[in-house]
Amino acid sequence: MTVEEVRTAIQDALAGGDAKIKLIGEFSKTGIPTDASSINPVYDQNPFYGTNVEVIDMTEVTGWPEVDVDAMLDPTTWQPAPDGVYGLPALASYGLNTAEQTPSYPALREVRLPEEVRAIGTQGFWQCSALETVIAPGAVHIGASAFAYNKNFLHAEFPAADSVYTYAFAYSVIQSVSLPNAHYIDYGAFEDCSQLTSLTLTAEGNIILKFFAMLGYQPFNFETSACDLTINADKHYEDGTASPKAASETQWATDAQNNPLTWKSITFK
Numbered sequence: 564m565t566v567e568e569v570r571t572a573i574q575d576a577l578a579g580g581d582a583k584i585k586l587i588g589e590f591s592k593t594g595i596p597t598d599a600s601s602i603n604p605v606y607d608q609n610p611f612y613g614t615n616v617e618v619i620d621m622t623e624v625t626g627w628p629e630v631d632v633d634a635m636l637d638p639t640t641w642q643p644a645p646d647g648v649y650g651l652p653a654l655a656s657y658g659l660n661t662a663e664q665t666p667s668y669p670a671l672r673e674v675r676l677p678e679e680v681r682a683i684g685t686q687g688f689w690q691c692s693a694l695e696t697v698i699a700p701g702a703v704h705i706g707a708s709a710f711a712y713n714k715n716f717l718h719a720e721f722p723a724a725d726s727v728y729t730y731a732f733a734y735s736v737i738q739s740v741s742l743p744n745a746h747y748i749d750y751g752a753f754e755d756c757s758q759l760t761s762l763t764l765t766a767e768g769n770i771i772l773k774f775f776a777m778l779g780y781q782p783f784n785f786e787t788s789a790c791d792l793t794i795n796a797d798k799h800y801e802d803g804t805a806s807p808k809a810a811s812e813t814q815w816a817t818d819a820q821n822n823p824l825t826w827k828s829i830t831f832k
Contacts, residue, residue: 566594570610582617582670589626597628599654600643600685606657607667613660615670622677628652630684633728634707643685648704650682658691658713666692672715677701683709685728691716705731707749713737717758725766727752732759742766749773750780759785763793765832769806770798774819781819787826796831 564572569592576584586593599606606612611619631643631653643653656674660667672693676683678701688694690712697710702721707728710716713735720740726747732740733754739761740753746766750773753759764770772782792815800809809815809831814823 564588564592566592570594573610573616574614577614577616582615583620584611584616584618585620585623587623590624590628591626593621593624595652595655597630597652598642599652599657600631601654602642604654604661606654607660609655611656611671612667614668616668617670618673618675619671620675622675624677625679627680630682630706632682632684632704632706632726634685646682646704648682650680650702650704651676651684651687651699653684653706654686654689655684656688656691656694657686658689658694666690669693672696674698682706685709686711688713688716704728707731708733710735710737730754732756745770747771747773748782750775750782751784752782754780754784756785759790760827761791761793765793765795767795767797767805772807772816776819779819781817783816783824784818787824789827791828791830792826793830793832799831 594610596605596608627649629645630650632646637644658667668691670693673696676699680701682704683702683706685706687709689708692714694713694716701723703723703725705724705727708730711730711733717738724742724745729749730751733751736758737756738758741763743765774781797803797805798808800811807816810823814825816824
């Protein structure tokens, strides 16, 4: 099928009352843009944009494109530069119709991705107002602002995620996040996550926490004293060998001023 045939088939299915759509075949035939950015706002070309789709199953889609995850611009083109990882493109399901200030995906609550998807691109699900679940078992990279401003995305579990970029979950109502293999967390990743009460970061070895100290930006800028933290036992405050090592039974990592962060509890696993 051509891109236009796929688009028509999706529209016909939705018009017939089928709000759960499964795509099969090459990603290039889906019609989802691979070059969308804040400078090139073609995200409205996604065939699901502005529809009442509820579930998008792409577990049998293959040939995923190279995507941008760090939101850094190419200095010559001023366009986001692909980062050598493959997966869901930047702004793939950008959740706000900026012209009308209305939701772009008002009913989208679940997206299923295959193991082949190694990255969720920059702003991949930014402000998707109805989104509740994203299944991405192979996602190693969670892109900048990927889930920022989401108001129904309460629980996130990404078992393969190694890197979490700037503002990935910022300003959302996320309540629990499990990242058992994360080794890199960028500043702002959990900015103002006021409802986050459970965080799992059990990767063995050092975890790199990125700061932008000049502006006071830090990975965990929320009320950590209300959050239960689970980390690997190799960061135990007594005999831990990995960094950052806990300072006490309730203190781990620091803010941008190098003050220890206090957590509601810390479980060493």
